[in-house]
Amino acid sequence: MIRLVQVVAVLLLCAGAGLANGESWCVAVWYPSSEHPGGADTVMSNLDVIDVVHPFWYTPDTSGRILSQAGSRAAEQVQAWRDGGALVIPSVFSTLHGYLEEPLVSAHIRELLELAEAHDYDGLDLDYEMFPYSTFDSFASFVERLADGLHAQGRLLVVTVHAKVAAVTPFESANAQDWPRLAAAADVFNLMTYDWTNRNEPPGPVASIAWVDEVLDYAVTTTDPGKLRVGLPFYGYSWTRNRPPAVAFTWEAASRMVTQFNLEPEREPDSFELSINLNVTGLPSQQVFMSDAATTAARLAAIDARGTGHAGGVAIWGLGGEDPGHWDALAAHRPAPCLLERPSPR
Numbered sequence: 001m002i003r004l005v006q007v008v009a010v011l012l013l014c015a016g017a018g019l020a021n022g023e024s025w026c027v028a029v030w031y032p033s034s035e036h037p038g039g040a041d042t043v044m045s046n047l048d049v050i051d052v053v054h055p056f057w058y059t060p061d062t063s064g065r066i067l068s069q070a071g072s073r074a075a076e077q078v079q080a081w082r083d084g085g086a087l088v089i090p091s092v093f094s095t096l097h098g099y100l101e102e103p104l105v106s107a108h109i110r111e112l113l114e115l116a117e118a119h120d121y122d123g124l125d126l127d128y129e130m131f132p133y134s135t136f137d138s139f140a141s142f143v144e145r146l147a148d149g150l151h152a153q154g155r156l157l158v159v160t161v162h163a164k165v166a167a168v169t170p171f172e173s174a175n176a177q178d179w180p181r182l183a184a185a186a187d188v189f190n191l192m193t194y195d196w197t198n199r200n201e202p203p204g205p206v207a208s209i210a211w212v213d214e215v216l217d218y219a220v221t222t223t224d225p226g227k228l229r230v231g232l233p234f235y236g237y238s239w240t241r242n243r244p245p246a247v248a249f250t251w252e253a254a255s256r257m258v259t260q261f262n263l264e265p266e267r268e269p270d271s272f273e274l275s276i277n278l279n280v281t282g283l284p285s286q287q288v289f290m291s292d293a294a295t296t297a298a299r300l301a302a303i304d305a306r307g308t309g310h311a312g313g314v315a316i317w318g319l320g321g322e323d324p325g326h327w328d329a330l331a332a333h334r335p336a337p338c339l340l341e342r343p344s345p346r
Contacts, residue, residue, distance in 0.1 A: 023336055023339060024226065024312055024313075024336055024337065024338055024339035024340060025312060025313045025334060025335050025336040025337070025338060026051040026052055026188075026229070026312060026313035026314075026338035026340050027049055027050050027051050027052070027313055027314055027316070027330055027334075027338070028050070028051065028052035028053070028054060028089075028158075028188075028190070028229055028313065028314070028315040028316065029043060029050050029052070029053055029054065029315070029316045029319055030054045030056050030091060030315070030316070030317050030319070031043050031053055031054070031055055031056060031319055032056055032319065032320070033056060033316075033317045033318055033319050033320075034235060034248065034250070034318050034319060034320045034321065035248070035320075036250055036252075036319070036320025036321040037320065038319075038320040038321055039319035039320035040077070042319045042320060042322065043081065043319065044080060044084070046327045047081065047084030047085060047086055048084075048331070049327050049330050049331050049334075050084075050086055051085075051086060051087065051313070051338035051340065052086060052087045052088075052089055052338075052340065053081045053086045053087070053088050053089070054089055054090060054091045054125045054158070054315075055070065055074070055077070055078070055088065055090045055091065056090075056091045056093060056127075057069050057070040057071075057074065057090050057091070058070075058090055058091070058092045058093070058115065059092065059093050059094055060092065060094050060096060060099060060108060060111075061096070062096055062098055062099070063098075063099055063104055063107075064099030064104045064105070064107055064108030064111060065107075065108075065111060066092070066111045066112065066115055075119075078119070087122040087123070087156075087340065087341075087342075088121055088122055089121060089122050089123040089124060089125050089156060089158055090115075090119075090121055090124060090125065091124075091125040091126075091127045091160070092112065092115075092124055092125065092126055092127065092128075093127045093128075093129070094127075094128045094129070095128075095129055095130045095131075097128070097131045097132070097135050097138075097139070100135055100138040100139060100142050101138060105138070105142055105145075108142075109142070109145055109146050109149060112124060112146060112149075113146075113149045113150065113153065116150060116153065116155050117153060121155065122155060122156055122342050123150060123155040123156030123157055123158060123187070123342070124146075124150065124155070124156075124157060124158070125158035125159075125160055125190070126143065126146070126157070126158070126159050126160065127160040127190075129162065129173060130173045131173055131176045131177075132172060132173070132176060133172050133175050133176045134176075135176050136175070136176050136177075136178055137178075139176065139177070139178075139182075140178045140181040140182060140185075143157075143159060143181070143182050143185050143186070144181065144185045146185075147185035147186065151343055151346055152345060152346045153345055154342050154343055154344055154345035154346075155342060155343075156187045156188065156340070156342060156343070157185065157186050157187055157188075158186060158187065158188040158189075158190060159182050159183070159185070159186040159188075159189055159190070160190035160192060160315075161174075161177045161179065161182065161189065161190065161191060161192065162174040162177060162192055163191055163192050163193045163194075163196075163211075163212075163215045163231070164177075164179075164215065164218065165211075165214040165215055165217070165218050166218055167179070167218075179218075179219070179222040179223070180222045180223070183222055183223030183224075183227060184223065186227065187227065187340075187343075188227055188229060188312075188340070189219070189223055189227045189228050189229065190229045190231060190315045191215055191216075191219060191228060191229065191230055191231050191315075192231045192317075193207055193211075193212045193215050193230055193231040193232075194206050194207045194231050194232075194233035194317060195207075195233075196208050196211050196271075197237070197289070199237055199244060199245045199246040199247070199248070200244045200245050200246075201244055202239070202242065202243075202244060203237075203239045203242055203246070203287040203289065204289065205268050205270060205271035205273045205275075205289050206233045206235070206236060206237060206271070206273060206289055206291065207231075207233055207271055207273075207291075207299070208270045208271050209270060209271055209272065209298065209299060209302045210270060212230065212299065212302070212303075213302060213306070216228070216230065216303070216306065216310065216311065220310075225310060225311060225312065226311075226312040227312060228310075228311040228312055228313075229311065229312065229313045229314055229315040230299075230303055230311045230313075230314050230315070231314070231315050231316075231317060232291075232296060232299060232314045232315070232316045232317070233291050233317055233318055234251070234291055234296075234316055234317065234318035234319065234322040234323075234326055235248055235249065235250060235290075235291065235317065235318030235322070236248075236249045236250070236251070236254060236273070236274075236288055236289050236290030236291060237249055237288070237289055238286055238287070238288045239286070239287045239288075240284050240285070240286055241284050241285050242285065242287055248318075249288055249290060250318075250320065250321030250322065251290055251291070251292055251321060251322050251323040252321035252322075253321065254274065254276055254288055254290045257276065257278060257286075257288070258276060261278060261280055263276055263277070263278065267294075268289065271289070271295065272294060272295045272298035272299070273289045273290060273291055273292075273295050274288070274289070274290045274291075274292055274295070275287075275288070275289055276288040276289075276290065291318075291323075291326075292323040292325065292326075293323045293324075293325025293326050293328060293329045294325075294329075296326045296329045296330065297329040297332075297333070300314075300329065300330070300333045301333075304333070304335070313338065314330070
């Protein structure tokens with residue numbers, strides 16, 4: 001049932017996709033970005049669609065020293081991705097911020113530059129989240145300094161930010177990110193346009209299409225639209241007894257649920273996500289919101305409908321157990337090749 005609906009929607013929605021504002025359009029993925037073991041195979045199977053891989057391997061400690069979770073197969077994986085034509089730009093993830101002041105910040109920047117140089121990465125992706133507003137200036141200054149260092153080496157800087165629809169929002173951590181300064185320093189600006197409904201809220205879609213459009217409306221006032229990458233969730237959430245917290249859920253698990261209990265998924269109209277209700281005697285009720293290929297096609301069509309000033313591509317979270325039709329939707333939609341490349345060393 002899910003598969004039939006998605007194929008029809010992909011064909012209808014992707015048929016009208018065309019070149020929007022730029023000559024370059026890129027697909028980036030974070031890996032690993034779920035607990036599902038299939039994420040590695042997903043990347044390798046879709047390198048004809050994927051242009052950038054962000055290995056989610058690094059994090060700073062309280063002093064800014066970089067810790068690695070790359071694993072023993074990292075070098076082999078990086079080479080395989082490169083052989084498949086992808087840029088490899090690892091993510092450095094942090095919710096700590098004490099190292100943004102001297103003398104720690106200079107040492108932290110050196111650590112990052114040494115990391116990129118040691119592995120000859122094509123750049124680094126900064127995914128620094130949940131910072132207080134007090135870091136507004138210090139974080140932007142740090143990003144600007146790191147950008148100078150990476151560009152001097154001939155590498156790219158990607159900055160990943162909380163979604164917001166205005167400079168000032170009710171969410172302090174989004175306010176702490178100075179989009180005009182951060183985007184000016186970065187080569188690519190990833191927008192985390194997901195968790196519009198997060199796991200600690202009552203059931204709802206992961207990403208409303210109208211909300212994503214509002215985020216883009218604000219984003220294009222702060223930077224070149226070609227730098228923007230719209231975050232696409234390939235995952236969903238499941239709420240037991242309609243109460244938070246929800247747990248992350250895969251399309252694979254949702255499909256099994258639909259088949260096992262002969263359920264009839266519906267389409268949530270504001271997100272085009274699947275809405276699945278399990279209400280079986282003897283089992284706790286379960287409410288799932290899930291993205292499938294038709295959801296992705298609808299999101300891409302909505303972005304495309306903006307015309308000029310929409311985005312230079314997408315960035316995907318939630319690999320492993322996703323609907324394989326997502327990749328067909330992306331391939332069918334692609335309006336231009338990805339022309340992102342490393343800059344010349346300064």
